[in-house]
Amino acid sequence: MFERSLQLLNDVLSSTPFGNRYWLRAGLLLGWAREGRILSHDRADADFGFLAQDRDNLLQAIPRLIEAGFAPSTVLRNNAGRATEYVLRRGTANFEFFEMEEVGNELEYFLYCAHGEHKQDPIQIRCRVPRHNLEEIEFVGRRWYKPDRHERQLEVMYGEWRKPDPYHQYINTGAAVERTPWSPRVGWDL
Secondary structure: OHHHHHHHHHHHHHOOOOOOOEEEOHHHHHHHHHHOOOOOOOOOEEEEEEEHHHHHHHHHHHHHHHHOOOEEEEEEEOOOOOEEEEEEEEOOEEEEEEEEEEEOOEEEEEEEEOOHHHOOOOEEEEEEEEOOOEEEEEEOOEEEEEEOOHHHHHHHHHOOOOOOOOOOOHHHOOOEEEEEEOOOOOOOOO
16 A cells, blocks of 8 residues: 555656655665665655755645545644645555755755654754755656765665664654754644
């Protein structure tokens, strides 16, 4: 089901102006680079990146995704009130689009944690990875985009990414440059 949902998402977005403006990141990119497939333990969410300048293209594509069976779930906002992550659901999986701002030679994005040990004290994590160009690849039977220097991206985020780390948690990313308390701002109000 998850792989079919990924293919459907790709099919829908490839027919929109957003189709060549987003890329695989995090677990999907790691699965492609390390194993040539979706990671067996990471079939509940798909992470994508896009530049802030392409936000309108994403927003214009969302009605097409809804028609295809993707449900708007959450928009997460940073402490400054800016929407930084857009989450849609299909079945039991999340499809997360992280908005990235160009900051010098890096791309800045935000992660959030309001569960587990951070349930009472949610945190916002400002992250940065090296800027990159996009490169086309084949993955799960479709053409996708990825960072052209994906090894460097994965190294920044995961450290030694070539070896599985069963203890890795996304909030421990090496891309973190600042951790601050977070006043959760979620919903689907765009």
